[in-house]
Every structure is written in structure tokens, then in C-alpha cells.
Amino acid sequence: MNELRDVPPEPQVPEAQRGAGPLPLRYEDVVQDGRLRLEPVTHAIGAAIWKKTLSEHPLVLRLGAEGIVPILSRLQVEAGGGPISAREPVGARGTFEVLRTIDDQDRQRVRVDMWAELQGPRGRTHGAPPEGAGEPVVLGRAIAEHVLTRPFAPPEERSVEAIPGGLPDGMTMRDAAWRAPRTAIDLPRGATPIDDAFALDRLSIVFGLGHTDSNQHVNSLVYPRLIEEAALRRFHELGLPTTVLARYVDLAFRKPCFAGDRVRITLRAYRAGDEIGVLGAVVSASEALTAGATPTERAHVFARMQFVR
Structure with missing residues (x-):
């Protein structure tokens, strides 16, 4: 099993900013020795956050009314343990948070970061079950940074420096260092x-x-x-x-x-x-x-x- 060391563990956020959901695997997601490719780990963000927590969240509804969209700006993905069976669904859990950063042009930018972890039962697609079959194993983690943008506005109006109307009740915004x-x-x-x-x-x-x-x-x-x-x-x-x-x-x-x-x-x-x-x-x-x-x-x-x- 690979040690997960590059994508950091789950950030601490309120329960309303957490989500979980199942993720069915495609046959091609699992390589010949039972480990997971990087790509399906990214789908954990959709299963846990986009389809669950954010689908009707007040923040997304407020941004959508203003023509503001979270645009993916950086993605870190790490695959972890195994082996697993391509026939068994896995589970995703995740969180999101809002951050403020100052870019290299001294502009304030607002980010929505989404973190997710994928877990599944140890198993094998073909042949005898592996040792510890059925035990849960962490399969990967991902962090997706999104910069809030008005993509369909005139160029001079696309940058978003603050959330119109402020954050919904119960949400906070923390400061983060800019990474070019x-x-x-x-x-x-x-x-x-x-x-x-x-x-x-x-x-x-x-x-x-x-x-x-x-x-x-x-x-x-x-x-x-x-x-x-x-x-x-x-x-x-x-x-x-x-x-x-x-x-x-x-x-x-x-x-x-x-x-x-x-x-x-x-x-x-x-x-x-x-x-x-x-x-x-x-x-x-x-x-x-x-x-x-x-x-x-x-x-x-x-x-x-x-x-x-």
C-alpha cells in the first residue's frame, strides 16, 4: 500500500460543509495489480461535494444568481492502497471551504477548495481474495482549488474579489498564501x-x-x-x-x-x-x-x- 503523504488530510470545517456518497468504479479504473488510477480519485469530489453538499447549498445559489462560477485552478490527486475489485462500489467523503488570497498582481481573489477521500473494501477482481479481504482501505485523496470568476462577463468584470452579499450564515473565510x-x-x-x-x-x-x-x-x-x-x-x-x-x-x-x-x-x-x-x-x-x-x-x-x- 502506498503511504498517503502528498495530499494533506481533511480540513476542519462545519458539518454543513461536509458530504459523502457512493462512487461506482469503471473496469478500467483499476490496474492489473488491483491499484486505483489517479483519475477515479478525482471523481470523489463530485460524489461527495458537488452532487451532495453543494447541489443546493446557499453559497452556490447566491453565486449562481450573480453569474459567478468556481473555475478549477489547481488539482492535487494521490492514489493510495489496495488491491480492490473493480466490481465493488467505493465510498467518497469530502469537505469544502472558502479562502481569500492575494495573487501575484496584488489582487484579492476568492477560492473555493474541495477536499475528498476515497475508501473501499480490500478485494480482487479475479482470483482468490487477498489477505484482509473486505477491510476498508484508503484509496486516494484529492484537493481541487477553484477561483471564483464571472466567465461570461466582460474581461474587466470577470475577477471576483468578494462574495456579493457576503457568506451565508455559519460560514467563514480563511486566508491562504498565493501559489503561482x-x-x-x-x-x-x-x-x-x-x-x-x-x-x-x-x-x-x-x-x-x-x-x-x-x-x-x-x-x-x-x-x-x-x-x-x-x-x-x-x-x-x-x-x-x-x-x-x-x-x-x-x-x-x-x-x-x-x-x-x-x-x-x-x-x-x-x-x-x-x-x-x-x-x-x-x-x-x-x-x-x-x-x-x-x-x-x-x-x-x-x-x-x-x-x-
Whole structure:
């Protein structure tokens, strides 16, 4: 079982800001040794928070009346223990809180952060049950940061510096430090670089409608799969193991991509103890890239992904 150490534990919030719900798994969510992929962990946020706590919460109703939408700005996901069966539903629980931060342009921004944890019974899809079958095991955690925005307003009116009418009764807002998107490609503490510099993945990516969602741009969960595939190609080029599983990702979103866009991925491999990982960025294919150059602030997405055998 992987130790959950990168996504912090549940924040302390009032009961009205907590939720729980079941989450059925797809067959492809569980890899061959019974561990969970990163993507289904993110769905815990929907099962516990969006579908339950926030569906009729006074805060969401107030924001919606003002044309204010929580836009995903950063996502941390960590997969944990197993093995589990793809045939057994798992349970999600989560919380949300409202935060205030000052961005790098000295503007006050309001965030809604959602935390979720996924748990399920130890099991196996095929073959004999594993030791401890049926015991609950933590499968993963996720934190999704959302910046409140008026996406359909004129550009000068899109930023939200305060909640109109204030917070509903019983809610509080705490202050949080600003983290620029580019901090996602900082080397983690104790890690050593394998690549001396960033290397441009040899493939270009063209987005189609199948990559998009109802928000009219490329879905946020498209990026970790593309980065994982590019990382495996980079590991192969470096002679590193490729029979590895992505166990953690930190994604910072700066600018969305759209159907028809063409992008490239640039990566830098590193080692952290017994694990390997990549720092990566999704950049426009039209942007002039110098070999080995560190991604600029203009990248669409910044990411760090770490793998375990």
C-alpha cells in the first residue's frame, strides 16, 4: 500500500460543509495489480461535494444568481492502497471551504477548495481474495482549488474579489498564501534531477471535440493522461522503468485549451527516493521553444507527476 503523504488530510470545517456518497468504479479504473488510477480519485469530489453538499447549498445559489462560477485552478490527486475489485462500489467523503488570497498582481481573489477521500473494501477482481479481504482501505485523496470568476462577463468584470452579499450564515473565510501556477514545476524537497534540463516530447497533440466538456474547453482530466503517456516515453528514452504507476499529480491550470488547438509537452525527469517523476508543462505548438529551456509563464498547464512501481 502506498503511504498517503502528498495530499494533506481533511480540513476542519462545519458539518454543513461536509458530504459523502457512493462512487461506482469503471473496469478500467483499476490496474492489473488491483491499484486505483489517479483519475477515479478525482471523481470523489463530485460524489461527495458537488452532487451532495453543494447541489443546493446557499453559497452556490447566491453565486449562481450573480453569474459567478468556481473555475478549477489547481488539482492535487494521490492514489493510495489496495488491491480492490473493480466490481465493488467505493465510498467518497469530502469537505469544502472558502479562502481569500492575494495573487501575484496584488489582487484579492476568492477560492473555493474541495477536499475528498476515497475508501473501499480490500478485494480482487479475479482470483482468490487477498489477505484482509473486505477491510476498508484508503484509496486516494484529492484537493481541487477553484477561483471564483464571472466567465461570461466582460474581461474587466470577470475577477471576483468578494462574495456579493457576503457568506451565508455559519460560514467563514480563511486566508491562504498565493501559489503561482508555475510552482507546480518546482522540484519537490529531497528530489534530484535526472534530466539536466527540460526535454520536448517528440509528439504533438491536436485536440478535438472528444477532449472537451460542457465548459467549452479541453476537460481538465485530459491533461494528466497526456502527461503520464509523455512521461513513460521519456522514461523509456532514459532507460528508466516504464512498468510504473502514477501515484501523485499536481496540476496548475493557467489558460484553457480548445478543440482545434495543437500543443506540445515538455518534461524534466527526476528521482525522489525510490520513486521517479516528471515536471511538465503543456505549451502551444506555435510558441518558439529553445531546446532545454524552462517553460515560461505562458504555458497552458504546469504539472508534477510522481510514479511508483
